[in-house]
Amino acid sequence: MNASNRQMTLRRYPEGMPQESDFQVISGAIPDIADGQVLGRAIYLTVDPYIRVHISPSMSIGYAPTTPLGAPIPGEAVLRVERSKHPDFREGDYVAGFSGWQDYAALQGDALRKVDKRLAPLSAHLGALGMPGLTAYAGMTKLSEAEAGQTVFVSAALGGVGAVAGQLARIKGCRAVGVSSSAEKCSYAVETLGYDACLDRTKQDFAEQVAAACPNGIDVNFENAGGPVFWTAMQNMNAYGRVIVCGLIAVYNEDAPPAGPDLSQDLLRAIALKRLVVKGLMVADFWSLRPQFLEEVGGMIKDGRLHSKEHIVVGIENAGVAMMEMLSGRNFGKTVVRIADD
Ligand SMILES: NC(=O)c1ccc[n+]([C@@H]2O[C@H](COP(=O)([O-])OP(=O)(O)OC[C@H]3O[C@@H](n4cnc5c(N)ncnc54)[C@H](OP(=O)(O)O)[C@@H]3O)[C@@H](O)[C@H]2O)c1
Structure with a gap:
């Protein structure tokens, strides 16, 4: 386990297209977990358009409140469970949850979904299967x-x-x-x-x-x-x-x-x-469709009828650049950032 928890934060709110200098990696402590929580280590971070809304005070809306400067940028990740105090999860499980752009997060087990590596590679669970x-x-x-x-x-x-x-x-x-x-x-x-x-x-x-x-x-x-x-x-x-x-x-x-x-x-x-x-x-409005969606679209991926392609950027320090690439169309597929080996 890394000694510290790298977090990609905002140095300042972007004006127009985000710039690399708007972002800053800082080190925080690895959090403790309480009953009902798991400690997740992120492998893939998502880079979704809604995150742009979170990092602009002028765009703040109900579902996407503005991220404070210095706090990890919000977003979903695929994580490996490192420790668990929740009965449904064990060390070594793969899950997806809203951990933000950081290495480690203490996450409420009830808010996580399990990720099935047999359906598709982990990165696809933030894209075609996410x-x-x-x-x-x-x-x-x-x-x-x-x-x-x-x-x-x-x-x-x-x-x-x-x-x-x-x-x-x-x-x-x-x-x-x-x-x-x-x-x-x-x-x-x-x-x-x-x-x-x-x-x-x-x-x-x-x-x-x-x-x-x-x-x-x-x-x-x-x-x-x-x-x-x-x-x-x-x-x-x-x-x-x-x-x-x-x-x-x-x-x-x-x-x-x-x-x-x-x-x-x-x-x-x-x-x-x-x-x-x-x-x-x-x-x-459609979270309840997820089991049907996973079965149907997961099946299409497995039998080769539907392709899933991720644009994989490596390193948490490059997450801001990955966002700039996605917003300007320089991505080739669903943008994710790999920050640890799976
Ligand atoms: N309503 C919802 O619940 C919901 C949920 C998820 C996503 N979304 C929305 O769905 C859209 C796609 O999201 P995504 O995650 O799939 O992103 P994405 O397509 O993986 O990445 C964004 C893409 O937008 C295109 N783009 C950038 N600037 C553009 C412009 N000025 N005009 C036209 N196209 C432009 C680029 O594609 P090209 O360069 O290939 O044109 C870029 O690759 C976004 O608007 C997002 O906010 C909505």
Whole structure:
């Protein structure tokens, strides 16, 4: 066991895109555990977009209160149980829990979920088999009403949520059209994840690409991005289409609303004219789906129908850089940080 507990903290709150200098690793004590708790040693830390919300006072919202400066950055991890005072866990078990970006945490056993290494590598339990995968599964199975032959449009198509949403659409027999930010990522999306098409949002002709890839329009927009990608999708929606509002990563680094005209009337007009159904998605409403999700999506991973890819950054000192990579699309798959051997 390490003599100290490394913690990745904030030196100051980022303005716009986080900078490496906003983050600082400090050393704390390894915590004691009380009855009902386990001591977990983190192996993989998650780097999820919601963490950006936690580290900005201007974005503080109910489910993501602002992290104090000097405190470990919050987030889920896959951990090995080092000691246990909870009857359901033993030393050597693997669990997932909200330990924050640090080596060791004292965690309430009742808030942990066991991680089954036989289903997929540990890192996948923060991605395709973790919260992002469950988000995609909930959106596709409970909200989208997608039917075989319909077109499902997925922004951030290779990420933790998008890769699972797109693959579930493809497995259902839909036309899956993804959006990413480079030729290399788009090739992977088509050749490995099985998207029917993947479009590069950084190209000038993005709008033409969308129209050409969706000749029959879009029936389901699985919206992970917001911003220009969202507006382009809206222009191609079919009547009675569904817009699943999962995330708005395009604006997470913005401290103020975008300059320019108020587009809310245009948005409402498009919803009315096309009779669109707009559904907000919060994964917290769907925790009870987890057993069914693990069985179904875990089975798809095991039999090779669904691919899980993590963008693995090594070292807790690089967790801030990993976040910058994820926010700017320089990740290739679901971003995780490995801070110990499994
Ligand atoms: N509602 C919920 O309960 C819930 C739960 C989990 C996640 N989410 C949301 O789902 C979305 C995806 O999360 P994730 O964990 O799967 O992240 P991710 O896709 O693994 O990583 C973020 C991706 O966003 C894309 N991106 C970055 N800036 C963008 C921009 N300006 N415009 C368009 N795309 C941009 C990049 O992909 P490319 O470079 O490949 O385009 C980047 O790789 C986020 O908005 C997140 O907040 C919501």
